[in-house]
Amino acid sequence: MQSIYSPSSPSSSSSQQVTEVHEHAKQTYRIAMVSDFFYPNMGGVEMHLYQLSQCLIKRGNKVIIITHEYNHRQGVRYLTNGLKVYYLPHVPFYNQNTFPTLLLSFPVIREILIRENINIVHCHQAFSTLAHECILIGRTMGYKVCFTDHSLFGFADASSIHMNKVLKFSLSDISHVICVSNTSKENTVLRAQIDPSLVSVIPNAVDAEIFTPDPSARDPNKITIVIMSRLVYRKGIDLVIDVIPIICKRFPTAHFIIGGDGPKRVGLEQMREKHQLHDRVELLGAVQHAAVRSVLVRGDIFINSSLTEAFCIAIVEAAACGLMVVSTKVGGVPEVLPPHMIKLAEPNSEDLAEKLCEAIAMVKTVDPYKLHQEVKSMYNWDDVAERTETVYNRMNEQSDVSFMTRLRRHNSCGVVAGKINIMLATLAYLIYSFMEWYKPRDEIDKAIDFPNEEYSKKIKKGKS
């Protein structure tokens, strides 16, 4: 049973710049990014989605974002450069995740995908229930579906076992997977048991225009050490609590600035109280995303003590601001920065203290602007967008698969699980066929694309 209705194929448009000597047809795509996590929530995945979408729009693609409502922020909103965001009226139930409806969001998402004439569905983050649902919906409707994984998972505890099984189901029938680091690729391949050639490694990036150094903001008489993270166990705050008294004793000029809030804040305050370090340890509380840079530039050194990290954007932001980085050697962190920009420590208090001492000894020899230039050349969002487009090209070359092939792929998940997955995929197909009869495609109004080229021309004219 072939998929009855095939989605619209991607269009080739001529190159944007008229100064090109010969026209080369560049594939542009109409992409739907799906995730539970988006603005107004501020975080790694949200920033990644936003920046990637903006860069893809700049390259001539059309991007929409599908997410759930945030505090009654419902319906369609437009962000910068005409980035259209659909805030679905699904209420989040835990940790900004929509309540898993299995297939009840099929009609709404089908209508959005047809309305916008989408040809690629790109889902983000394994935690997001909406992303998993859209993988199933997208594949049932015959779209090419891509998945980006932003975090690492273990294999031993109950939640990981469950999540891995769900991931195995979603990734058994997917066009391509993107991971943010090589360690993340190994982890994803093991968890979902997929072919490694189906997984691309595209790192995150940092907006180097925002994160610029400002050595004048530093206090020249002190060595300021900045920690900026949520104060939870997972971020290794216990290590920080142990290390601060040691360093303060050894270096009389050391000064700590800690930004962020969480359950471990009490521990930090207790430590400060116990060692009488009120003038040497500054607790800022939760820092607004816009104010992060102004806190970072006050520091000479940045510590990241996380116990697990797929790709740590925080250390790249800190390096872009000209800080020397000291981090725990976990997850994908060793891959992110070259050895002369980062000191890696084993995840225990003694080694972290030792590496921090080494960093303090050499911090005054570091040129912050040089660090910034290096980071700027290593990581930028345009490069990420270009590599993502390469992935889309690769997905585009794959041929459509028949329904039976999809069922066979789903069956490979396990002896019992395979049968359940087949039932789910068949149910999805039945619902899809029903919706095609109940509300045919030609009855759905096509949305008008945001006129990006005219808009950017007007902006340029307005500026000049």
Next chain:
Amino acid sequence: MGFQCQYCGNEIVNPTQKDANNNRIDTNEKQKWRKILFTKQAYEDNYTDTETFLIELVQNANFQQYDYMTVVVDSATVTQQVTVVVLFCMVFQLAYSGKVGLPFLLLVVTFMLIFGYIIRILTDSNFNLMDIVGSTMQIALVFGCVFGLSPVLRTLTDAFSDDTIWALTSIMLIAHTFFHDYGYINGVDRSSFDAPVSLNAAIFASILLGSRLTSSLHAFCLISTAIEVFALFPIMCRHLKQFSLEFHLGLTLLLFVLASFLLFSTSILLALVYIGAVFITTFICPAWLIYMQKYKKEINGPWDEATVRSFQQLGIADME
């Protein structure tokens, strides 16, 4: 000066170089793939380096090969606990059926307490005079409370029907055996007995059963037995096992014989079920565990969350 093609005379851009043994040197050799993200490498994004992919994967790092006899001996703890539960039920049965009188029950309670304490004193070298005095006071307090409250405790679940009582008690005692802290008895390094669910379930079961008895003194005897058997007995067992393994096994055997004997006098079927259960626990389950060990597949790698023991947890004083 470049190389010239000997046929057409054009300049050769990338001539094939040869080493001393006249073998070709590939001058355009790709840089070896490195596991880094900060430089663009001459490989596709979905390239998988077959040599280094998943090289840090470690399987079954904490694998412990179990020895059959060790597991059998260790399973005596489980047998002991099941036996103790059975004995408790037998005590209730004796009191309920009226086969034994009140004085005998009181004697049994007192005797178990004193016997347990003597064994504790003999086997635990740290149990000095101060501790004995302290714990005697505690015992007096606890049993005094139970004695005083026994009328209340007896009528607590009076209104329940018999079937409810039997069903609830069974569930509670099964829960007790499931959640019991066997590690403590087997000598795991822990200072105190830590199994709130099992203890609560057992005491609740004893209160349920106590309501079926005829007088509050009977209820007092039963609840005291429960406290001794479920709360104090594990402590004694731990010290006994640490003192001498033979005594521990001897005690288990003694209790097993006593329980079987009592069960035989009540119902032969139950006795056979009990003996069968003990046999399975002691001989068949260890064999099954060792058989299943070969399916163990624990995966560890660089993606695991690091385990951190902070100084506070380790109890290390402030470092210099």
